[in-house]
Amino acid sequence: MQIVQQILFVLLAAAAVFLFARKVREIRRNIKLGKDAGINDNPSARWRNVLLLAFGQKKMFKRMTPAILHFFVYAGFVIINIEILEIILDGIFGTHRLFAPYLGGLYNILIGCFEILAALVLVSCAIFLVRRNILKLKRLNQGELNGWPKTDANAILITEIVLMALLLTMNAADYNLQQMNVHHYYNTGGPFWVSGLIAPLLSGMGEGGLVALERTCWWLHIAGIFAFLNYLPYSKHLHIVLAFPNAYYAKLVPQGKMDNMKDIQNEVLYMMEPDKAPTDAAAAEPHRFGAKDVNDLSWKNLMDAYSCTECGRCTAVCPANITGKKLSPRKIMMDTRDRMEEMGRNIDQNKEFVDDGKSLLHDYISTEELRACTTCNACVEACPVSIDPLSIILQLRRNLVMEESNAPQEWNMMFGNIENNMAPWKFSPDDRDKWAQELAEA
Amino acid sequence: MHIKTMAEFMAEGIQPEVLFWVGCAGSFDQRAQRITKAFAQILDKVGVSFAILGKEEMCTGDPARRSGNEFLFQMMAYNNIQLLNGYGIKKIVTACPHCFNIFKNEYPALGGEYEVIHHTTFINQLIADGKIIMKEGGAFKGKKITYHDSCYLGRANNIYEAPRAVLEAMDVELIEMKRCKTNGLCCGAGGAQMFKEDEPGNKRINIERTEEALATGATVIAANCPFCTTMLMDGVKNKEQEEHVQVLDIAEMVARSL
Numbered sequence: 006m007q008i009v010q011q012i013l014f015v016l017l018a019a020a021a022v023f024l025f026a027r028k029v030r031e032i033r034r035n036i037k038l039g040k041d042a043g044i045n046d047n048p049s050a051r052w053r054n055v056l057l058l059a060f061g062q063k064k065m066f067k068r069m070t071p072a073i074l075h076f077f078v079y080a081g082f083v084i085i086n087i088e089i090l091e092i093i094l095d096g097i098f099g100t101h102r103l104f105a106p107y108l109g110g111l112y113n114i115l116i117g118c119f120e121i122l123a124a125l126v127l128v129s130c131a132i133f134l135v136r137r138n139i140l141k142l143k144r145l146n147q148g149e150l151n152g153w154p155k156t157d158a159n160a161i162l163i164t165e166i167v168l169m170a171l172l173l174t175m176n177a178a179d180y181n182l183q184q185m186n187v188h189h190y191y192n193t194g195g196p197f198w199v200s201g202l203i204a205p206l207l208s209g210m211g212e213g214g215l216v217a218l219e220r221t222c223w224w225l226h227i228a229g230i231f232a233f234l235n236y237l238p239y240s241k242h243l244h245i246v247l248a249f250p251n252a253y254y255a256k257l258v259p260q261g262k263m264d265n266m267k268d269i270q271n272e273v274l275y276m277m278e279p280d281k282a283p284t285d286a287a288a289a290e291p292h293r294f295g296a297k298d299v300n301d302l303s304w305k306n307l308m309d310a311y312s313c314t315e316c317g318r319c320t321a322v323c324p325a326n327i328t329g330k331k332l333s334p335r336k337i338m339m340d341t342r343d344r345m346e347e348m349g350r351n352i353d354q355n356k357e358f359v360d361d362g363k364s365l366l367h368d369y370i371s372t373e374e375l376r377a378c379t380t381c382n383a384c385v386e387a388c389p390v391s392i393d394p395l396s397i398i399l400q401l402r403r404n405l406v407m408e409e410s411n412a413p414q415e416w417n418m419m420f421g422n423i424e425n426n427m428a429p430w431k432f433s434p435d436d437r438d439k440w441a442q443e444l445a446e447a
Numbered sequence: 448m449h450i451k452t453m454a455e456f457m458a459e460g461i462q463p464e465v466l467f468w469v470g471c472a473g474s475f476d477q478r479a480q481r482i483t484k485a486f487a488q489i490l491d492k493v494g495v496s497f498a499i500l501g502k503e504e505m506c507t508g509d510p511a512r513r514s515g516n517e518f519l520f521q522m523m524a525y526n527n528i529q530l531l532n533g534y535g536i537k538k539i540v541t542a543c544p545h546c547f548n549i550f551k552n553e554y555p556a557l558g559g560e561y562e563v564i565h566h567t568t569f570i571n572q573l574i575a576d577g578k579i580i581m582k583e584g585g586a587f588k589g590k591k592i593t594y595h596d597s598c599y600l601g602r603a604n605n606i607y608e609a610p611r612a613v614l615e616a617m618d619v620e621l622i623e624m625k626r627c628k629t630n631g632l633c634c635g636a637g638g639a640q641m642f643k644e645d646e647p648g649n650k651r652i653n654i655e656r657t658e659e660a661l662a663t664g665a666t667v668i669a670a671n672c673p674f675c676t677t678m679l680m681d682g683v684k685n686k687e688q689e690e691h692v693q694v695l696d697i698a699e700m701v702a703r704s705l
Contacts, residue, residue, distance in 0.1 A: 067630070261603025262552035266517045270557060273521040295515065322626075324633040324656075329649030377646040380513050380638030381598040386629050399515070406515030415643035416514050423519055427505035428471040429642055437469075438501040440480040441450040444487060 007099045014096035014227075021231035028238040032311060035349040039304035044254050051253045054391070059252035064389040068318070071136075074129040078165070081126035082245065085172075088119050092227055102179075105191050117198035120173060124199045127169040130162045137162075144317030149336040154241065154315055161242045168229050175222035176200035178215045181207050187216070244314035248390040251312040254305050255391035260382045263399060268292055295403025298364040299345045302400060309392040310342035319384035319394055325377040332377035334384035334394035340369035341397060366401050372411060375402050448491050452501035453534045463498040465564075466536050468550070470543035471506050472673035478680065479673035485702035486542050486566050492705060493578045497540070503530060509545045512553075514639035521557075528559035542566040542698060544599035544672045545637075551604065565600055567610040567671045567697050574616050585617055585704035592619040593665035595656070595679060596631035597672035610671050613697050617704050622663040632656050636674035657682025661692060668694045 057063045062079065065072040091104050105112045137145045137158060145158070177200040182190040196204055207215065237243050275282035296302050319334035320326050326333050344365045352358050375398055384394045405411040412420070419429045427434050456463050467490065473483040490497050508523030531539075539561045541547050551563040564572075573579040592614060600606045607628045614621055626632040635645070635652030645651055657679055660668045668683070670676045679694045 259548075259552050259604050261548040261599055263512060265553065265556045266521075269517045269521050273518070273525050277525055294517070322630065322632075324635060324652045325646070325648070327632075327650075328635075328645075328652050328655055330646045331648075332646070373646055376643075377648075378638050379598070379633045379635060379640050379652065381633035382602040383598075383630075383633065386602050399513070402513075402515035403517055404515070407517060412514065412516075413643050416516075416639060419510060419514075419639065419642040420516055420519055423506045423508070423511055423523065427523075428475055429506060429510050430471065430475055432475045434502055434505075437474045437504055438450075438452070438499065440469075440474065440483050441487070441499065441501070443480075444484055445449050447448070 011097065011099045017228065017231060018093065018096065021234055024235050025238070028235070031349060031353075032238055032243075034352075035345050036304050036307045036311065038300045038345060038348060039302050039307040040300075042254075042303035042305045044305060047257055050257055051255075054252045054255050054257075055249055057252075058255065058389070058391055059249045062389065064387070067387070071133075074132055077122070077125040077129045078133075079245075081122040081169075084122055085119050085126075088116070088172075089227075089230060092223070096227060101189050102191050102193065105193050110194065113193050113195055113197065116176065116193070120176065120197050120199035123169040123172050127166050127173075130165045130169075134159065134162050134166075144321040147317060147320060147333065147335075149333055149339055150315065150317075154339070157240050157242075158315070160236075161240060164229065164233055164236075168226060168233070171222045171226040171229065173200045173203065175219055175226060177204040177207055178210075178219035178222065180204045181210070182212070182215050182219060184208075185212055185215075187212055190219075241313065241315045244312050244390055247308060247312035251308055251391050254308070256385075256393060260385055264396070266294075266403070269294070293404070294407035295405070296397070296400035297366045297404045297408070299341060299348060300358075301404070302341070302365075302397060306341065306393070306397050306400075307345055309394075309397075310338050310345060312390050313338040313342065313392055314390070315339065316389070318387040318389065319392070322383040322387045324379055324381055324383065330374075330377040331371065332374040334398075337370060337374070337394045337397055338392060341365060344369050366404055370401060372405060375405060376413065378402075448488070450487055450491075451498050452503070453498045453536075454501070454503070456498050457534060462535065462537075464496040465498075465538045465540050465569075466531075466534075467497045467499050468539050468541040468543075468546055469499055469504060470541060470546045470673065472677075473542055474504065476673060476677065478677055482542055482673055482676065482696040482698055485696065486698040488702050489570065489573075489579065489698060489705070493573055495573075500530065505530075507546050507549045507554075509549045510639040510642055512549070513637070514642075524554060524557050524559070528554060528557055531559060531561065536561055538562045538564070540564045540566055540569045542673065542696070544597045544603070545674070548599045548603050565604075565606060565609075565671070567600070567613055568606060570698065570701055571609040571612050571616075574613060579616075579701065579705070581617055581701075581704045587667065587700055587704060588618040590619055590667060591622055591663070591665045592667045592669050593622050593624055593660050593663040594627070594669045595624070595634065595660060595671075595675055596628055597670065597675050598631070598633050598637050600671050601631050602629060610669070610697055613701060614669060617700060619667075622665055624659045624663055626659060632659065634672075634675040634678035636678050641674050641677075651682075653678035653682040654685060657686060661686060661688060666692055667700070668692060669700060670694060670696055672696075 062076060065075055094103050095101055136142050176197050179190060180196050180201060181204055183192045293301055299307060315335055317335050323332060323334050348358060351361055378398045380395060382395060422429050422431050426432055469483050472479040505527055506523055507527060508520035512520035539550055544565060547563055547565045550561060570579065594611060594614060596607060633652060634656050668679050670679060676694055676696055683689050683692050683694055
């Protein structure tokens with residue numbers, strides 16, 4: 006009987022890892038649809054960001070309540086994984102609480118700590134559900150979340166609650182079995198800290214019932230974890246993995262710095278100083294100005310999109326969104342991911358991307374949204390996982406203006422004024438120092 | 448008071464200590480001209496050797512670049528860098544955070560490398576060096592003042608303390624808005640919004656920000672950017688508070704406190 010469980014477990018684990026790895030390759034391919042961004046300078050500053058922003062969750066602490074709750078869930082997730090290691094080894098070798106004999110008294114303390122974390126995760130997730138569905142926090146209930154994103158969020162929270170409840174129930178049943186000196190259930194010495202409180206409720210169940218309960222919880226818990234692992238790549242919850250590389254590749258230069266367009270810089274240079282222009286025609290190959298679709302963006306922009314957990318801190322601080330405009334930085338990221346995945350499916354079907362007549366610009370993100378941005382960087386500053394929605398907005402704007410000549414009339418006038426009068430308003434350049442003359446006369 | 452241009456300095460064969468980059472708003476906008484004059488008066492009074500470019504100055508290209516017109520930006524940048532490098536400019540001070548940001552962060556990649564200082568930082572240094580001495584019981588002593596962080600000085604370049612230090616030097620009672628420093632709310636002008644109508648929505652951004660500023664009970668809203676100043680003044684007028692609340696650039700406040 007034991008060997009059957011072992012074989013089943015190994016098959017399940019192998020399938021979970023295989024499917025997950027396949028999906029990871031797909032995500033990697035999709036991210037690499039983006040252009041090279043050449044981000045590899047200053048590794049020490051980058052590791053510092055990983056420590057502060059990803060491990061330390063520095064930016065989360067701008068909002069205390071969710072920060073503390075989220076920290077419980079995060080710490081619980083990371084630390085309880087140590088126990089998952091034991092569960093996996095038990096599954097493979099058919100053992101039970103493999104580490105217990107080696108760790109002695111420490112084992113109960115460790116499991117006790119895990120249980121406290123599990124309880125904190127459970128409570129935190131319950132509070133998160135309340136904030137989402139009963140208190141209806143604005144940023145967690147805005148239009149772009151209707152449908153799948155809301156379901157996704159709730160599914161994650163409910164899954165975590167169920168997994169933690171299974172873990173605690175399993176331990177409670179286990180303790181009762183230990184008390185009964187049932188073979189295979191190693192006596193770890195004393196009740197666990199949290200499940201010890203519910204253990205007495207199960208004491209009347211009898212050996213058979215308890216073994217069934219313990220086994221069911223053990224299997225559902227580990228199967229749930231494997232399922233969750235494979236759900237991750239389809240979900241906004243992928244941030245638990247990508248927050249780390251995303252912090253590493255975060256922008257290190259001042260937020261106000263916009264990327265230069267070297268090709269246009271050169272074009273202007275060759276226009277002004279024709280002797281510097283290269284003579285070979287190859288240098289003049291046609292290129293796209295700005296971004297029209299996801300493959301015009303950088304791979305960092307695309308990794309940003311996969312890292313987004315749709316928390317809406319960006320949108321909550323966006324001056325355009327606050328004042329009722331259509332722009333939502335979160336939607337920019339969600340659209341980018343949706344379009345990237347659509348492009349990925351297209352490649353899966355056709356071996357290579359076949360034009361589907363769609364693009365990120367217009368089919369997903371409208372001009373009205375793009376034009377509402379004040380480039381204030383509030384969204385960039387607010388993001389706990391170093392996402393830069395502004396970078397995408399500005400690249401799409403470049404395409405709108407330079408390839409489509411699609412600018413509001415007032416902007417076209419402003420361009421004309423800059424070109425002709427060297428100022429965005431229609432003033433004569435001769436009047437530029439009028440204030441100085443006035444000062445001289447005063 | 449005569450303000451010399453770079454051309455005049457060049458003719459005399461001397462280099463000024465610093466170039467005062469006035470910017471388009473500071474040059475042409477009537478409200479912003481008052482900021483320009485105030486800052487020029489401070490420099491003059493303190494005895495800083497400074498020049499302006501006068502009629503030769505051109506738009507840095509910031510609104511063009513932010514709205515997506517990279518061609519126009521590159522044209523402006525090329526011409527400005529030719530001009531600045533031709534004069535051998537090393538140090539620039541400007542009263543506009545947009546000009547500041549683009550010189551400091553974006554011109555170097557194009558061959559324009561200068562030491563760039565925003566006027567609030569410059570004033571703060573002059574105070575620290577003992578060159579600016581505020582008069583006893585100055586115009587703003589003990590007054591309730593709130594300070595609006597511009598996006599391009601604040602988040603874009605992480606300058607939050609220098610302007611506040613200048614306000615402190617004037618002994619004001621600084622009352623922060625809820626959204627300040629890294630969380631500061633935009634006035635609504637950035638990203639070339641200054642030059643177009645708002646997109647459809649239910650409120651103007653400057654009204655949202657002005658309401659927050661007015662809620663502090665401050666009698667002066669201090670700013671560091673000509674565009675923010677315009678936006679907030681429009682907001683104050685819209686709320687019919689212009690009799691009670693002034694919107695002033697920090698340079699104007701300092702000029703009145705000398």
